[in-house]
Amino acid sequence: MFARRRQATTEPGPGAGQATPLVTLTATGVGKEIDGNVLLRPVDVAVTSGQCVVLRGENGSGKTTLLRILAGTLEPSSGSASLDGQALDERNQTTRSRVAALIGSPTAYRDLTLIDHLVLIDSTWGGDIGTADDRADAMLAELEVDHLSERFPHELSSGQQHLFHLAMVLFRPARVLLLDEPEQRLDTHKRGLLTDILLARKAAGAALVVACHDPTMTAAIGDLVVDVAAV
Numbered sequence: 011m012f013a014r015r016r017q018a019t020t021e022p023g024p025g026a027g028q029a030t031p032l033v034t035l036t037a038t039g040v041g042k043e044i045d046g047n048v049l050l051r052p053v054d055v056a057v058t059s060g061q062c063v064v065l066r067g068e069n070g071s072g073k074t075t076l077l078r079i080l081a082g083t084l085e086p087s088s089g090s091a092s093l094d095g096q097a098l099d100e101r102n103q104t105t106r107s108r109v110a111a112l113i114g115s116p117t118a119y120r121d122l123t124l125i126d127h128l129v130l131i132d133s134t135w136g137g138d139i140g141t142a143d144d145r146a147d148a149m150l151a152e153l154e155v156d157h158l159s160e161r162f163p164h165e166l167s168s169g170q171q172h173l174f175h176l177a178m179v180l181f182r183p184a185r186v187l188l189l190d191e192p193e194q195r196l197d198t199h200k201r202g203l204l205t206d207i208l209l210a211r212k213a214a215g216a217a218l219v220v221a222c223h224d225p226t227m228t229a230a231i232g233d234l235v236v237d238v239a240a241v
């Protein structure tokens with residue numbers, strides 16, 4: 011007998027174009043050590059709906075580690091992180107339903123086209139405007155990669171691949187968006203496009219935490235900058 015399919019959720023979010031209740035993501039004194047190696051010095055972060063916190067820090071200072079803790083995929087060694095007072099854990103349906111994260115590369119399949127990927131994601135998260143194909147096309151168009159919709163992931167340039175990864179994450183509804191260097195590999199125009207999309211998500215009520223090395227983008231999207239100390 012098969013186990014019941016693990017549901018994502020039907021909760022709406024800014025990606026779904028619906029009104030979004032407030033959320034608060036808090037990390038207090040979170041730090042991480044593995045086998046005596048410091049990955050992240052203790053740091054505090056708090057963000058609520060409609061705000062963006064930018065994580066700034068030199069290479070290796072622990073920004074990705076912090077994002078993993080906020081995504082509930084990594085336990086902190088010290089301190090605690092919570093979403094609306096509940097501990098973050100990606101295995102927990104509440105965390106999964108509210109938090110979308112681009113940390114590293116999401117899983118992609120060689121034999122599915124870009125639009126196939128988004129339609130697959132749509133089969134979990136759904137939407138209420140048009141068909142799944144319409145919704146997927148609209149997401150790809152927002153990032154100006156709709157002309158690549160019938161390509162396979164390995165037929166993309168590195169910047170196009172990154173835009174595809176962003177599309178997979180931005181496509182699903184989410185009250186919290188965690189993005190690790192979303193500007194990487196993007197040209198100036200695409201960075202501007204992404205900036206506008208993130209500002210729109212903020213205006214729609216998403217809470218954003220973004221690790222970013224681009225000062226222009228940081229100034230445009232950030233309500234608060236958290237400097238992550240070198241380890």
Ligand SMILES: Nc1ncnc2c1ncn2[C@@H]1O[C@H](COP(=O)(O)OP(=O)(O)OP(=O)(O)O)[C@@H](O)[C@H]1O
Pocket residue numbers: 044047048049050067068069070071072073074075076241
């Ligand atoms: N599994 C691990 N075991 C031990 N140390 C690790 C492990 N993973 C990462 N580190 C170390 O932890 C530190 C923080 O890494 P992290 O990827 O969080 O930094 P970052 O600020 O995101 O860096 P970048 O700006 O280069 O992306 C680095 O010094 C890294 O070498």
